[in-house]
Amino acid sequence: MDKSFLVTGGAGYIGTALTKRLISEGAQVTIFDSLETGQRRLVDPRAHFFKGDVRNREDLEYICSSNNFDTVIHLAALKSVGEGEKAPANFINVNVSGTLNVLEVMRKKHISNLVFSSTAAVYEENLSGIYDEKCSLLPLSVYGSTKLMCEELIRQYQRLGHIGQSVIFRYFNLAGDSGLKFFDAYAQNIFPVIARTYLAGGDFSVFGDDYPTPDGTGIRDYIHLNDLIEAHVLSIKKNVSGIFNLGTQRGTSVKELIEKFNQHLEQPLKVHVVGRRPGDAAKAIADPSKAEHVFNWVAKAGIDEMIKSTIEAHNVI
DSSP states (O other), rough: OOEEEEEEETTTTHHHHHHHHHHHHOEEEEEOOOOOSSGGGOOOTTTTEEEEEEEEEOHHHHHSSSSSSEEEEEOOOOOOHHHHOHHHHHHHIIIIIIIHHHHHHHHHHOEEEEEEEEEEEGBBBSSSSSOOOSSBBBBBHHHHHHHHHHHHHHHHHHTTTTSSEEEEEEEOOOEOSSSSOOTTTOOHHHHHHHHHHHHHHHHHEEEOOOOSTTTTTTTEEEEEHHHHHHHHHHHHHHTEEEEEEEEHHHHHHHEHEEEEEEETTSOOEEEEEEEEOOOOOSEEEEEOOOHHHHOOOOOOOOOOOOHHHHHHHTTTO
16 A cells, blocks of 8 residues: 555554554554544554644644645544533534644645544434434534534535545444553543443443333444454545445444443443433444445454453453
């Protein structure tokens, strides 16, 4: 892969794994990260690193002026649904203004290609709980709203010819470890939260058991990080453009997930139920058939593999 990439948020959970894979494919990678949550020690030493913030356009202009990038992979964002409900202005500043800065610098520096990490949280909740890319869009959360704003900005910049082509990935629920043992003490994804709670000997909070689902808890489509990375690489190799769901088309409830974790733990996880969390849907399962059709991607890993790699990454047992 004879390409040069700028990866914003490249020291994060996804970015470190993606960078390692891109370099193994022969690409040149420059990481742009503020290190507010990123981990410099896990950045592949073969990558170039620049400490910068997407909220600062001058940082982006500097790094893009010093390099000849083919593609920007824009991962940098705030992503906790709960935190977004508490601090909407901060999420708009980082996610929306940061994306606008990326697009403006791409326009000025004539960088044609963009890969953007969006979310299933952009969809309007429906009765089936199954979503393809044609489903209605009406986010339930601030986080989802910021990502939808970013998608629209990308669409307009592409329509105007300011960027050439874009791939927008709508991630469902990301889980598992790529082998780097990425430990984020502040991550709000359910897998690391379960692992940290177990290590601390605390109670895991289930947000609501009164959803219209078989066991009353929310159902999600969990996708392994390695599968998500594979989707990025395949789409780049195939030189595709468009919006794609990334998920497994399999749903797991919170209660089922806890039971599966318990099968791998020495002691069962202590659990208590609290009220629903604002912005959470009852059920969200991907229809990823478009990605399979366009660039031959299918998720391979199951829940057990995601749990095992999470446990190993967090040194739980």
